[in-house]
Amino acid sequence: DAHKEVHNKPFIIVGPIVHSEEITKLKVFDGGLIAAVNGKIVAVEETPKNLARIQKKYSVTDGCVYHLDKGQFLMPGLIDTHIHAPQYPNAGLGYDMQLLDWLKTYTFPLEKKYSDLSFAAKVYEAIVKRTLANGTTTAVYFATIHVDSTILLAKIVTHQGQRAFIGKVNMNYKTPEGYGETTKESYQKTEDFIKQIQNMKNNLILPIITPRFALSCDMELMKKLGELASRYNVHIQTHISENQGEVAAVRGLYRDCKNYADVYDKAKLLTDKTVLAHGVYLHDEELELLAARGSSVSHCPNSNTSLKSGLCDVRRLLNAGIKVGLGTDVSGGYSPSILDAIRNTLDVSIHISYGKGSNYAPLTYPEAFYLATLGGARAVALDDTIGNFKVGKDFDALIVNMKNLGPIDILGEYDTEALVQKFLYTGDDRNISKVYVAGRQVK
Numbered sequence: 001d002a003h004k005e006v007h008n009k010p011f012i013i014v015g016p017i018v019h020s021e022e023i024t025k026l027k028v029f030d031g032g033l034i035a036a037v038n039g040k041i042v043a044v045e046e047t048p049k050n051l052a053r054i055q056k057k058y059s060v061t062d063g064c065v066y067h068l069d070k071g072q073f074l075m076p077g078l079i080d081t082h083i084h085a086p087q088y089p090n091a092g093l094g095y096d097m098q099l100l101d102w103l104k105t106y107t108f109p110l111e112k113k114y115s116d117l118s119f120a121a122k123v124y125e126a127i128v129k130r131t132l133a134n135g136t137t138t139a140v141y142f143a144t145i146h147v148d149s150t151i152l153l154a155k156i157v158t159h160q161g162q163r164a165f166i167g168k169v170n171m172n173y174k175t176p177e178g179y180g181e182t183t184k185e186s187y188q189k190t191e192d193f194i195k196q197i198q199n200m201k202n203n204l205i206l207p208i209i210t211p212r213f214a215l216s217c218d219m220e221l222m223k224k225l226g227e228l229a230s231r232y233n234v235h236i237q238t239h240i241s242e243n244q245g246e247v248a249a250v251r252g253l254y255r256d257c258k259n260y261a262d263v264y265d266k267a268k269l270l271t272d273k274t275v276l277a278h279g280v281y282l283h284d285e286e287l288e289l290l291a292a293r294g295s296s297v298s299h300c301p302n303s304n305t306s307l308k309s310g311l312c313d314v315r316r317l318l319n320a321g322i323k324v325g326l327g328t329d330v331s332g333g334y335s336p337s338i339l340d341a342i343r344n345t346l347d348v349s350i351h352i353s354y355g356k357g358s359n360y361a362p363l364t365y366p367e368a369f370y371l372a373t374l375g376g377a378r379a380v381a382l383d384d385t386i387g388n389f390k391v392g393k394d395f396d397a398l399i400v401n402m403k404n405l406g407p408i409d410i411l412g413e414y415d416t417e418a419l420v421q422k423f424l425y426t427g428d429d430r431n432i433s434k435v436y437v438a439g440r441q442v443k
């Protein structure tokens with residue numbers, strides 16, 4: 001089909017490029033180039049001097065060499081490591097309550113509605129479009145317990161061209177009226193769901209096993225899901241230590257477990273493909289366990305603030321050797337934008353630093369940029385494929401346009417690094433003019 005043809009045509013983008021090579025290393029090339037063939041990066045150059053040679057080598061037609069204008073730059077796509085697609089209608093609502101009451105009062109009644117496929121279609125089309133417009137090239141989605149509407153989310157994501165993990169939620173314990181499963185239903189439906197996703201043959205979409213959290217699943221179900229994850233070699237996501245009431249309830253329920261992380265570890269849910277949302281109240285012992293297992297934390301600062309869950313010390317997680325990515329956690333968080341998550345991450349880190357000594361370093365904008373890109377890729381164990389610009393990785397990228405800052409002669413006074421900084425602090429979806437996933441333009 002026509003779209004595929006365009007997508008398969010080799011192309012080269014010439015101009016300023018920014019990406020992370022490491023958390024402390026934000027790289028800016030003022031006039032670099034990137035060539036992509038079949039959605040994969042085949043050349044990354046810090047200057048344009050080899051343009052003609054590369055164009056010839058990959059048979060790139062003149063019409064497929066794009067020179068960025070002044071005020072534009074190219075950066076890797078943003079990665080949202082934790083977002084609840086069905087909760088989008090509640091974004092901005094319900095922050096008069098904290099986590100456990102919020103779930104009962106606002107969240108479960110909304111999620112229950114996703115047995116209705118036409119309602120699901122409307123919301124899922126809208127949230128995928130909105131996240132893509134905001135530069136989220138990879139999203140790690142929680143859906144609901146319903147297999148059919150969760151498969152529909154996967155189809156919508158496929159059609160719109162996003163890269164995603166799709167999770168059918170598991171809940172068999174203390175479930176609300178009309179929104180729960182038996183143990184057997186829960187794992188059988190999950191296995192069926194994994195097979196259906198794998199049969200879709202879209203390598204941009206992966207299934208992710210999604211026990212909601214230790215207060216919605218019992219140990220028997222969690223152990224079965226741990227087995228399923230190992231048998232199908234798939235990712236796992238859940239929530240951990242988000243809120244003090246939640247942590248106390250988990251301690252009370254699992255008296256023979258050492259701590260919250262140990263509950264998941266006993267179920268073999270802590271793997272190097274596990275993403276744990278929040279992690280605000282983890283103890284040192286739990287940090288050591290997560291680091292040993294290679295499990296990651298999705299930092300969701302908007303949600304931690306909006307639901308008054310607490311302040312998550314990302315510096316401490318990083319110092320413990322834990323992989324960290326950023327999450328919007330819609331609708332615990334009100335914003336579906338990872339740019340907002342970057343700013344919220346910086347705010348929270350600065351607020352934490354006020355209570356610490358002068359040797360505590362709050363996160364910097366290059367570090368927040370890393371968490372939103374390469375850090376997120378590492379958190380979901382996809383850093384061989386995405387996260388920055390390296391030959392052999394997929395071309396998941398944004399063309400950012402800061403020209404609408406003002407007249408071009410004023411812009412002339414900003415170098416690329418300043419434009420990047422201004423985008424991170426003041427940008428929004430209006431500054432994201434093109435979005436590519438595996439070389440396909442999806443915005």
Ligand code: GUN
Nearest residue numbers: 107212213239303329332
């Ligand atoms: N813990 C269990 N379920 C949820 C949820 O839907 N959102 C958040 N923020 N935390 C949870």
Ligand code: FE
Nearest residue numbers: 239277329332
């Ligand atoms: Fe969440």
